[in-house]
Amino acid sequence: MNAEPVWITESQVTALLTLAEAIPALESGLRLQAEGKAESMPKTMLQFGRNNLHALGARLGDHVGTKTWAHTEGGTCPLLLLWNADDGQLAAVIEAFALGNLRTGGTTGLATDWLARKDAGVLAMAGTGKQAMSQVAAVLAVRDIREVRVYSPTAARREEFAARIADEFGGRALRARACGSMAAACDGADVVTLATRAREPFLDAGMLRAGSHVNAIGAIAPDREEFHQDVFDRAAVVAVDDLSSARALSREFRTRYGDDWSAVQTLSERILRQERRPADADTTLFKAMGMGISDLALGTEILRRARQQGVGRSMPAPVKSKPRFFAAPPAPRAG
Structure with missing residues (x-):
């Protein structure tokens, strides 16, 4: 029972x-x-x-x-x-x-574990919203990160979030600092995580250092976009959590791949085949849509x-009840 x-x-x-x-x-x-x-x-x-x-x-x-x-x-x-x-x-x-925070952050942690360099030490974090802290924590869970660079177009928000990181993870040897541009945040970063509601791309391939890994988790609707198309050109591995959702809802991926998605892998396939980051990869890219x-x-x-x-x-288990098809007729008047 x-x-x-x-x-x-x-x-x-x-x-x-x-x-x-x-x-x-x-x-x-x-x-x-x-x-x-x-x-x-x-x-x-x-x-x-x-x-x-x-x-x-x-x-x-x-x-x-x-x-x-x-x-x-x-x-x-x-x-x-x-x-x-x-x-x-x-x-x-x-x-x-x-x-949802555990799932979204954990998925980033899992992708980072499989696709980022083992010696990754610097994280660039774009976004300071509800998912951002779990995104930082997820990368810290799988890599020995010594510095987090925070970017938001709003100065007060990036400064406040950098301070929150220092408070949240104060027991670690971890430096957190706000950056005035995405390029500055990415300068020397080994892992780049995008968790924003941006409607226009703000990350381009020229900002990425050789050997970096990108987690793109914010643009999960067709009206959003976080990175320029040239990021695909440098990616030795392009992986997603869910291919059907990326095909239906990711503007970045739909623009790039159109009707031919043969270059896109799922993270689950790589896990099954035990395929981690290629040793000679320039960059790797992971897109999470949620599944x-x-x-x-x-x-x-x-x-x-x-x-x-x-x-x-x-909770009491739901018990079936026969539906009523019509309102009960009024009771007949006495006399």
């Missing part, structure tokens, strides 16, 4: 799983996908004004699930729903803002830990 469904809150998610623990869980999920033992459904998105409604999902192990959220200028409230794959019954509802496998890899691990530790609020 399946356990009662549980509701898992944001604070419980963060207590159950760290970013460093999310990275191997993501790697396991991607390997299962490459082996044909897990699959994602295509990501869907509806734009309304400057806002977006998103939905994605996957099958992984004993569960299937979907995550949905509205990303609006006023905020967002994502939820991940898990069902038992054998009988379709609800297993969990997981508040998924922190989970259901990644959310389920973390969601199922969080649920497993919650069951083990007795965490989560039990």
Whole structure:
């Protein structure tokens, strides 16, 4: 008999799983996908004004699930729903803002681990928004970074974020400084992470040092773009998390590849083949769009830990009710 469904809150998610623990869980999920033992459904998105409604999902192990959220200028409230794959019954509802940060940051950490040089020591971080700190933490989790250069077009925001990095990771021998241009941030950087809502590209190939790795995770809608097309020209490896989403939603990739996507690999394929960064690579490029496998890899691990530790609020399983087809007729008048 399946356990009662549980509701898992944001604070419980963060207590159950760290970013460093999310990275191997993501790697396991991607390997299962490459082996044909897990699959994602295509990501869907509806734009309304400057806002977006998103939905994605996957099958992984004993569960299937979907995550949905509205990303609006006023905020967002994502939820991940898990069902038992054998009988379709609800297993969990997981508040998924922190989970999304763990997934997005963890995916960058995983890609950096596979594609960046082992001796990478300098990170250029473009963007200071809600995802930025987890992006920094993810690279720190897989490389011995000694310096983070922060770029934002707004001086106050880049200065404030550099100070936050110093506070957040004060126990490390880590320097964080704000840079007045993307070129300055990239000067000598081994890893470059783009996590912005830019509508026009701001990174070009001439800014990148030989041997660098680029994570592009911000432009996940057709109205956004973070890097110029010449970045592709220098990339010895071009990899994505989800090919179908990149084909449908990435303006950078659609402009470059049109109808021939044979030069684009998935990170899961490289993991399955144990292909890390080529020794002679000039640069490598990873594009993350977000995909259901990644959310389920973390969601199922969080649920497993919650069951083990007795965490989560039990919910009554939904009970079917016969629908009413018409309003009840009025009762006849007495007499």
